[in-house]
Amino acid sequence: MTAARRIFHILHAASLPACAAAICILSLAAAPLRAGDIPLNQRQSGYDTMGRDTRAMQDDDTANPATLWLLDGEALWSKKEGAAGKACADCHTDAATSMKGVAARYPAFNTKQNKPLDIEGRINNCRTEHQQAQPLPFENKDLLALTAYVARQSRGMAIAPPPENMQPVVDQGRAIFEKRQGQLNLSCAQCHDDNWGRKLAGSAIPQGHPNGYPLYRLEWQSVGSLQRRLRNCLIGMRAEGYALGSPEYVALEAFLMWRARGMKMESPAVRP
Amino acid sequence: MNRTPSGLRSHSQKPAGTLVPGLVALLASLAAAQAQDRVKPYAVVREAIPLSLTGKPGDPARGRAIVANRQVGLCLLCHSASIIPEEQFQGDLAPDLAGAGSRWKIGELRLRIVDAGRFNANTIMPAYYKTGGLTRVGSSFAGKPILSAEQIEDVVAYLATLREVKK
Structure with a gap:
């Protein structure tokens, strides 16, 4: 057949x-693999290559500092917000059921807004539309807490391949991923596709998968978003960062999720 | 394209006046003039830049300091350098710098630092003395080469001292 x-x-x-x-x-x-793409069976999460202590930290919720953000997120889920006086839980009830698998298939295309939204964008969309509240700025503690709480409900689940209507966004993300940028004239692909596992300034270059975000990064001493991590790399390339929340970052996120399709979600993970 | 994050509001609601495009053009031409000042022309002869970019030889001791400094030379991010053992956290993306002075003549070293892309368009080695043909350069680096002509001459002078030890 x-x-x-x-x-x-x-x-x-x-x-x-x-x-x-x-x-x-x-x-x-x-969307077939291209020459430079990492073969599916060679993909590895940042978890697989980090040190034993950092792994132990992620494995144990009581040792994972991101748990503090999770607990905040859980409380915020039931807190009434905005002029509408509604909580997330008023519409979505129990996050353990309603949010299960959601972060594993985001960013997703929002037909009403006619644009892709990541989890942060979707939460802000709910705030403005349904709660009649102000959107939260990126890296705001409450937004990170809610995002971590939503993403937690997908832990252990496989990242879903993006649906057909996300393909143009994935393609746009790939173009940005492969574009050389900044004073150092590097592309994301040159490190994370072509040279992962080799050492940059003494540390192994990770493949750069999005499966643990938002995550607690030891270097940040905080939970941070995937967009914050992407901006870090752009700064390293001496390139002009995109504004947090911009379509470019959402497209990059969508491409990274395509690239990591089938890998297991670890959010909120711990990374060095 | 709207680059304002959904959660952040613009401080000013004033529409952009007609002054802005003119100002942008003026700044751009100033930056271009500056860039021209910062990267002086040089001649490539047989895969090398035979003449010093400054007209003078560089200083090997200063060159070593530049190579070792990960914020200035950036070399050790990618290259290992067994001859700089005090710097930990070296890269292994590119060849060990030890013996570079035996592998290349001075003019060849100079061109490799100035514009390595001439040898391999896909190289990860950035062009250290180039401001054109780049995309989305961070505002604090715009129009500036990674190293000045003087710094490049110092690095070239240092690398030229790195001879292969005969076994």
């Missing part, structure tokens, strides 16, 4: 999960 015929058969089985699986297969087929 050819692959196309197999998909045809799956579609005709007409059950919803099977359709979703077929769409996954189609979107994977639509």
Whole structure:
């Protein structure tokens, strides 16, 4: 049976999960690996290469400093906000059920806003639209706490391949990932696709997967967002950072999620 | 393109006046003039820059300090340098600098630092004496080469002293 015929058969089985699986297969087929891409079976999470102490910190919730953000996020989930006087829980009830798997498939395309939103953007969208509250600025403690709490509900789940309507955003993210930038004229791909595992200033270059964000970074002494981490790399390249929340960062996030599809979510992780 | 993060509000609601494009053009031309001052022309002869960028030889001791300094020379981020053992945290993305002076003549070292992309367009080695053809350079680095002509001459003078030890 050819692959196309197999998909045809799956579609005709007409059950919803099977359709979703077929769409996954189609979107994977639509975005094949390119020469410089890391082979799927060689991908590794930052967790796999970090030191034993840092791993132990992530493995134990009572030792993971990000737990403090998680607890804040849990409290904020039930706190009424804005002119509408609504809490997240008023619409979404128990996050353990309603948010399960959400962070594993974000950024997602928001048809109402006609643009992709990451988890932070989606939380702010809920704040302005449903709670009638001010959006929270990036790296604000409450936004990090809520994002960590939402992402926690996907821990252990596989990152979902982006659906068809995200493909243009993924492509845009890839273009940024592969573009040489800054005074040092480097691209993300030159380090994280071509030279991962080799040493830059004494530390092994990670593959740069997004599967643990938001995460507690020892270097930051804080939980931070994926966008903050991306900005760090741009500063290292002596490139002009994009504004936090900008479409460029969301596109990069979408590409990184495509690149890490199938890998397990660890949020909120710990990294050196 | 709207670069304002959704959570941050612009301090000023004033529409951009017609003055702004003119000002931007003026600043851009000033930056270009500055960049021209900072990167002087040089001649490439047979895959080398035979003449000193400053007209004078560099100072090897100053060159060593530049190479060892990860904020100035940046060399050890990628290169290892067994001849600078006091600096830990060296890279292994690029060849050991030991013996560089035996592998290349002075003019070849100079061109490799000035514009390594001439040899391999995909190299990760940045061009140290170039301000054109770059994208989204951070504002504090715009129009400036990574090292000045004087600094490059110091580094060249230092690297030229690194001879392969005959076994």
